[in-house]
Amino acid sequence: MAIVITSILFIIFGLALGAGGLWLVTLGGSVFYLFAGLMFLLTAGLLLMRKAVALWVYAVLVVVALAWAIWEVGFDWWQLGPRGGLIILFGIWLLTPWIRRPLGFRSPTGTYYGANPWPLAIPVIAAIIVALYSMTTDPHDLAGDLPIQTVATTPAFGGNVPDGEWHQYGRTPYGQRYSPLDQITVQNVSSLKEAWRYQTGDVKRPDDVGETTYQVTPLKVGDTLYLCTPHNWAIALDARNGQQKWKYDANSGMNPDRQHQTCRGVTYYSDEAIPAGQPCKERVYLPTSDARLIALDATNGQICTGFAEQGVLHLQTGMQYNPAGYYYSTSPPVAVAGKIIIGGAVNDNYSTKEQSGVIRAYDINSGALIWNWDSGNPDQTTPLPEGQHYTTNSPNSWSVFSVDDQLGMVYIPLGNQVPDQLGMNRSADVEKFSSSVVALDINTGQLRWVQQFVHHDLWDMDVPAQPVLLDLTKQDGSVVPALVAPTKQGDIYVLDRRTGQPIIPFKEIPAPDGAIPEDHTAPTQPISDLTFSPEPLQEKDMWGVSLFDQLACRIDFHRLKYEGRYTPPSLQGTIVYPGNFGTFNWGSVAVDPERQVMFGMPTYLAFTSRLVPAADIPPRGQDEKGSEQGLNRDDGAPYGVFMGPFLGPLQIPCQAPPWGYVAGVDLRTGRIAYMHKNGTVHDMTPLPLPFKVGVPGIGGPMVTKGGVAFLGAAVDNYLRAYDVTNGRQLWEARLPAGGQATPMTYTTDDNKQYIVMVAGGHGSVGTKPGDYVIAYTLP
Template sequence: MYRIILSVVVLALGFVLTAGGVWLALVGGSWFYILLGILLIVSGALLLMRNAAGLALYGITLLVTLVWSIWEVGLDWWALSARGSLLMVLALLLFLPPVVRAMRPSGEAPARYGMNSMVLLISFLIAAAIGVYSMFLTPHDVAGAFSQERMAAEADAEGDVPPGEWAAYGRTSYGQRYSPLDQITPQNVSDLEVAWSYQTGEVRGENDPGETTYEVTPLMVNDTLYICTPFSTVIALDPVTGEEKWRFNPQLQQPPTQTTQHMTCRGVSFHAASPADLPATPPAAEAPQAAAEPGEEEEAVAAGEDEAQPEDQAAKGSEAEGEAQVAQSLDEVTTQAAGVPQNVVTGQAESDDPNPTVEREEPPQSVTLSEECMDRLFVPTSDGRLISISAGTGEICPGFGGEDGTVNLWANMPNVTPGSFYSTSPPVITEDNLVIIGGAVNDNAATTSPSGVIRAYDAYTGALVWNFDSKNPQATEPIPAGETYTENAPNFWSVASYDPELGLVYIPMGNESPDQYGAARGENTERFSSSVLALEAATGEVAWVFQTVHHDIWDYDVPAQPSLVDLTINEETVPALVAPTKQGDIFVLNRETGEPVLPVAEGPAPPGAVEGDFTAPMQPASAVSFRPERLTGADMWGATPIDQLYCRIRFHQLDYEGIYTPPSTNGTLVYPGNFGTFNWGGVAVDPSREVMFGMPVYLAFTVKLVPRPDDTTRVVTEEGEAIINENFGAPYAVEMGPFYSPLNLPCQGPPWGYIAGVDLRNGKTVYKHVNGTVRDLAPFPMPFEMGVPGIGGPIVTAGGVAFLSGTLDYYVRGYDLATGEEIWRARLPAGGQATPSTYRGADGRQYLVVVAGGHGSTGTEAGDSIIAYALPQ
């Protein structure tokens, strides 16, 4: 029976591979699977007939497959495994006594091991030896190291942020993710231990959007650690003990599930107020106020003597009162849009009803700055508000937008639909006391999306100082009451950087919907989409714009905060900007002019857009690049030859001419996919060593345009599901997702994730190493170092250590910045898809703090843990 079962398995495998091989050959792929299938069929038939020659033929088949595999992929163990692992298992089973002894005509004595079985054994041993040898090779790694002289560069501790603090998303407004602390080094990092841990109590639930994610980078300012949860709750912790100091609940109004795509908070912004700063004068369109005598407002601000706002009302009040203020503010927002029958599909009012307009509230002329509100946090929420709270107590700071300390980001928005617009990233705060904020607009929901307008508010009063609408870029003066911004304007959803000396804010720009079809885009959309945009921080006027993708129909929006750094280029100091992109290019630009510092060249791109649309004939390419090589059929992968064959067939069925192959109705392979080689986690830049450390990721996606019958019918989702990829109002909906096999494994072979170090003086990649295990991706724990995708960002330190927790296995890791070698790791209780931070506590120790809460769209374990590590006392 054992022999029969194995013989049938070999026969069946042969028939499957033969049939699949014919199919593959017909679509233009390799003919080898036909040969392999025929050899297996003959071998299986001989075994079924008790003919020992079937063993020898199977061994020969194994060797033939090995030779072909090495010819295709070299000594890459994971690629060889996809082709030969199943065959190796069957070879071992065929060599066992029950099969060998059964190789005789019925009634004769049991057969013994002989020449045929020895051929099988020798073939197995040769294949096993080569396989074991290849396991110790690293064909995808680039080995290298920065010089000792480079690593010995004096730490950069300049700037307004004390060395021991982490005061902004990227530590400073320069967005470098660099700390001048050097207590933790490559020599002692292995001694790191958990100093404390804390749980927020807020975890993704069944009724929350699928992409409810912990992406927060903790701040540490004035001996307090600040975090926010995906639900916009802000929590202050003691940075040495992890004990909770206070908690602010914004009373979030969660929008309908079908119109909500994301629930996250990447961070809050800290602002140290100054009594000498006057609130900005409200726009002229606001109702006039009685003129104050010179100096009156300044005195009121400094002394807190505004009679209209008693100090106890402005600065104190119970937590319940603060929550009531927030709830009242939210009720007012909701009420303005109430009573109008909303079409949640398109984001517009029904045909006979006016589209609701949320009016901008009249800001106060002056504010009272209580002692508690001199240091404040600005909190963006996923229901479209920006709230000012005390950094010391967590209570509302009245005056910013009114008594409730809230600015309504829905003000003057078109197409008001809860859940379709929100801010997920912390705002920029300038030296002129402006709070500059953008917002996320739902991807691929409708052409009637809200606007992606960027706005600057007075940090004290909440008065709108300027607005930049990318479809109306000249109109930066505050929009008049009763008017709305242009719908579906390209937005800014990630994190911006700010250079106070140049007075410029640097913004990573997104697209308008739909992402994969651009026939209807106007001139300004084509100019600002997928670009790095420099605006005058004081006025919102365009200083320069550098486009990273022309006519982007791949969702290659610029996802990450640009990192600002002064670089030594040809022995001259250049004010530079480092901008990572989804397609894998790292654009290094002069941040004063927008001109490339390291070479950028325009190269040809594939044509072939769907009818009515077009492609840009040329696309920019940076000399600093982690673009993947163009995929071929040989790059397809699987756990067995069967699913590997499936992926090869599917690969040849899809439209694919390399990067920038346009989306089609047939289906297109998009590589890199819109997950991005780099995403919002960005890169880390060491300003003293002029080194960049990043986590490039490689994951192919498939995209298929689906013709729409009308503007409102669902095509790719069911009623009640979240509206995504429907593109209401456009000619096409879109089906898209990772390029996976039926076993839910990537069709392209590993590695899927790396870490890399770049010399920013010349743009050369010094090292690139496979990063991450499949322990938490496999059906059962397998700690294979295959290189896994990740999302989240790295940080670097003057101590010469880089830290990263974003990989899809649940680890935080430390790396030697000089070589990229992993030198420490610690297990996390959930996915760590956030960017860590580091600081010095009051006890003198350097702490590393990591958020482990999981990421909805990657499927990692949800959690609510904040974990701090430090060296032993």
């Protein structure tokens, strides 16, 4: 009976592998799967005929599979396992008495012998030895150390923020995500314990859009923490114990057309002209998902009615088109020189008639418009006259700005004009400013410089991250005001922030062509000498938990259009790698301005995009919700786009892990010192497996003078601490929900240093939702 059941299984496997393998061969792929299918079928036939040679035939399959796997991927366990796992398990089964005995023979003396196991046992044992050896190696690990010496003895942090406080999204206007606190060190961080926990009460709702996320980094001013929630509540907490001081609900409502429901932070401002103790001397500005900016008294959460229209600034003003739910601000504006400067997120790929991506500066006290900079009309920065409107669909900035008030510039990461994948009919100004960093004059909004990182962007490669500012000491000892710009495509651009010119060189390289007939591609694209851009995918990089889903991914790899980075969108479907989540995203990187090193979390997850002719797009349904994944309609355009991660039949990535790392960079030399896999599959699988494969993440890091980096972000629910010098993990704490936010740190009046992490989950990556604010400190 065991022989029959085994033979039937082999026949099923053989037919599946053979048919899929034949398809793969016709597409120009590997012949192994066809060979394996035929060997399974041949083994099955010989088993049914009770021929001992079946073990010899299967031994050939084991030997060929082992040789083929090592030839393709070397001694990488996570790649070898899917290639050989089922084959070796079946090999072990064939060696059992239940299979060998029926294949045996009777000697002339009448003794019955099972089939000789050794022809099959030897290659099976060899394969197991290779598997065990591969578990001890990590071909993807780059070990090394960052320099430990202090380069800048009096570093510029930006602003005037006390060491124990955190006044802006990146702590200071420079966005370094660096704290000069050193109570928590590499030596004692493993002793961190939870100090307090607060739940906001703002939880994900059944009618929320898929992209409902909790990305906030709290501010700490005086003895108070200020934060916002996905549905636009502003909350103040006692920094010592997490007790709520006040809460304000913006009542921004629900709208299924919003692509995002999130708030990354609030903006704090203190008006020196108002006497202490007077109302609204200290303010918190709350951006909302219905396109408002609300001024609140920081002491009690009451609306500051002197700002704009009874405390509320309406950001839809000046838009030619204003579809509800298509425009909002997800990131905190910046407060500088008596102004509050704000951009706005525009839904990707919804319509050709959406709001403008204009950047505006308002009087921080009155809410009066001072200047506007519209990348579709960049020269007119004086307030727009009554009756005129900003450029429809001009590139927007949904991320966080940085400021150098000494140079008088605000630095803005810009996105693309929607529809992202369709580049026809873009103006010269849009082509100039899309996917760039621009420096604007704080007082006038006039352009000071622009540096573009993707030409004629067809891939949604927005510049997603807050630029990081520091004064960089070059190898010759000279000091240059620098700007560090992480990008989705994995390049790190280090520029002179006075002029936008490169400090670390970058160059133009040829880019693939082959756009749809109505469009074109840029012949070259820039790439920095400091880059985390991955090597182009190959068929051997396709992955799965078994031969079968790996085979399916290999077939899809050949069916989709792919010629490396910047392969243009197509009707057949295109692989986009790095994908839309980006190698770096809004979490940016953390920079130690004293040691002049960078800590980041490069992520690698391929996406696919497929253009859909407008005539083939179904009518809009009543239950549609905003999303960047799935069908993006592009109303008014000749094509929509169907997009999402490149996944196999089991909804796991088609590309092999690792998908996520932590990495360290010496910014003075541009040298990547280390890259280590980050995160486990604990929350990606039905069983809480601890396997450290390096998982995707979205969020940001923080570093401290104590030499410790803190990072959540990964799709397993942990907050972790790392040694900044070598990237090795030092500590971790299990979070009750996804930690897709950036941690921060502060001290209280008793000089205790706290680490604070928000855990609320992220709809895009499917982590567990929640409403937690958690503080840790040393015992």
